[in-house]
Amino acid sequence: MGNKRFQSSLTKKFVMAFMGLFLITFLFVHLGINFLVLLPDTTAFNVAAHFMGTNPVIKVFEVILFGGFIIHIIYGLILQIQNWMARPNRYKIEGWSHTSPFSKFMIHTAAIIFIFLAIHLADFYFKAKLGHIGEVNIDGENIHDMAALVLAKFKIFGFVIGYIVAFVILGFHLHHGFQSAFQSLGLNNRTYTPFIKSLSTIISIVLALGFIVIPIAIYFGNF
Amino acid sequence: MNLTLKIWRQENPEAKGRFEKYEISEISPDSSFLEMMDLLNEQLIKEGKDPVAYDHDCREGICGMCSLYINGRPHGPDSAVTTCQLHMRKFKDGETVTIEPWRAKPFPVLKDLIVDRSALDEIIQVGGYISVNTGGVPDANDIPIAKEKADLAMDAAACIGCGACVAACKNASAMLFVSAKVSQFALLPQGKTEAKDRVKAMVAKMDELGFGNCTNTYACEAECPKEIKVTNIARMNRQFFGAKVSG
Numbered sequence: 001m002g003n004k005r006f007q008s009s010l011t012k013k014f015v016m017a018f019m020g021l022f023l024i025t026f027l028f029v030h031l032g033i034n035f036l037v038l039l040p041d042t043t044a045f046n047v048a049a050h051f052m053g054t055n056p057v058i059k060v061f062e063v064i065l066f067g068g069f070i071i072h073i074i075y076g077l078i079l080q081i082q083n084w085m086a087r088p089n090r091y092k093i094e095g096w097s098h099t100s101p102f103s104k105f106m107i108h109t110a111a112i113i114f115i116f117l118a119i120h121l122a123d124f125y126f127k128a129k130l131g132h133i134g135e136v137n138i139d140g141e142n143i144h145d146m147a148a149l150v151l152a153k154f155k156i157f158g159f160v161i162g163y164i165v166a167f168v169i170l171g172f173h174l175h176h177g178f179q180s181a182f183q184s185l186g187l188n189n190r191t192y193t194p195f196i197k198s199l200s201t202i203i204s205i206v207l208a209l210g211f212i213v214i215p216i217a218i219y220f221g222n223f
Numbered sequence: 224m225n226l227t228l229k230i231w232r233q234e235n236p237e238a239k240g241r242f243e244k245y246e247i248s249e250i251s252p253d254s255s256f257l258e259m260m261d262l263l264n265e266q267l268i269k270e271g272k273d274p275v276a277y278d279h280d281c282r283e284g285i286c287g288m289c290s291l292y293i294n295g296r297p298h299g300p301d302s303a304v305t306t307c308q309l310h311m312r313k314f315k316d317g318e319t320v321t322i323e324p325w326r327a328k329p330f331p332v333l334k335d336l337i338v339d340r341s342a343l344d345e346i347i348q349v350g351g352y353i354s355v356n357t358g359g360v361p362d363a364n365d366i367p368i369a370k371e372k373a374d375l376a377m378d379a380a381a382c383i384g385c386g387a388c389v390a391a392c393k394n395a396s397a398m399l400f401v402s403a404k405v406s407q408f409a410l411l412p413q414g415k416t417e418a419k420d421r422v423k424a425m426v427a428k429m430d431e432l433g434f435g436n437c438t439n440t441y442a443c444e445a446e447c448p449k450e451i452k453v454t455n456i457a458r459m460n461r462q463f464f465g466a467k468v469s470g
């Protein structure tokens with residue numbers, strides 16, 4: 001049994017939690033920019049997207065962000081595999097303890113979010129990077145017309161449904177993830193923990209709904 | 224009461240094991256779960272069969288020896304009680320009751336429902352104690368201890384080491400157990416001296432033994448017969464990171 005681990009369980013959980021919280025802050029930035037696409041003039045969205053794609057400071061953050069995703073995913077997988085290995089013989093009847101249902105399906109929601117992320121990157125991010133996108137001229141400069149791409153995508157029924165499902169799932173993931181991160185970081189306190197738990201619910205709903213209303217507005221609206 | 228029992232039978236650690244069905248009748252709703260098991264065993268002995276092996280000792284809910292995973296929950300359907308304190312009135316007449324051993328890689332099945340829980344002892348051995356020099360006994364009131372701290376330490380010390388937290392956890396994590404043992408000392412001045420080495424050693428041992436990683440699902444807290452709180456796990460995390468940072 002003498003398998004000394006390269007990194008302790010608690011350290012891995014710390015990294016998971018820290019990266020998770022970092023990724024949540026990114027989601028807020030992303031959501032803020034997404035809302036610009038609903039403006040009557042899509043210039044603001046295109047300029048913001050152009051800025052995010054070209055600004056050198058953002059490029060550094062981009063590397064950190066990708067690193068964050070990769071570490072969160074790899075550590076999550078390592079922890080999960082160790083957890084499966086910790087119970088090689090399963091129970092016949094299990095899971096009747098009173099617990100939050102969200103927490104039990106983190107790896108499943110994670111898998112769906114990962115698939116969404118891959119499709120999402122292929123649809124928007126890599127398309128923009130590879131330049132397979134129409135251009136608009138803003139202030140004498142030719143930049144990608146990301147807005148047109150987004151508006152076109154969100155007119156496709158199946159795409160909108162897939163997008164909504166993905167963000168409902170993300171909401172479930174965050175509902176457990178946000179408050180759970182504080183516990184893993186050891187930040188538990190009689191006064192603040194109830195507040196953080198409520199905040200977790202609020203954040204998961206705000207982020208999920210925020211991302212979901214945009215395709216709905218585009219699908220049904222005059223864009 | 225009449226019950227159908229589905230019980231895990233396994234001759235020895237190497238055997239494959241299987242569920243066997245038993246019918247038992249005229250059980251008093253006032254009897255304890257283990258008394259019901261005793262009656263079953265009497266019946267099996269009379270029939271010339273091998274009685275079901277299961278752990279127990281005090282039958283008062285204080286030793287942590289009894290176990291049993293009953294209908295999907297360690298220590299059965301009642302909350303804050305051990306199996307020996309569980310009453311048959313918590314079941315319905317005619318119900319099928321499935322009884323399994325604790326399942327975790329560090330808890331190998333020895334026979335039927337008995338598992339080897341010495342992994343928990345190994346964790347205690349690497350740091351779950353305080354070093355006390357011999358000599359005259361100091362006056363108990365010499366060291367001031369805040370009431371709140373003393374209460375928290377006492378609550379953590381209520382852990383009887385039964386392993387229900389590991390059994391309940393979907394990851395077979397022992398973090399509630401370890402955190403209770405870390406906390407009961409870390410909160411008191413006598414335990415602070417060795418707190419850093421203790422938490423590092425106990426966490427390392429827990430990992431080495433192959434327990435899973437807590438995912439903050441809190442099934443452990445829901446099932447703990449002594450109602451140990453998961454705030455202990457956060458305290459252990461704090462202690463651990465503090466110890467790592469300060470060396």
Ligand code: FES
Nearest residue numbers: 280282287289307
């Ligand atoms: S037999 Fe001692 S706690 Fe149940």
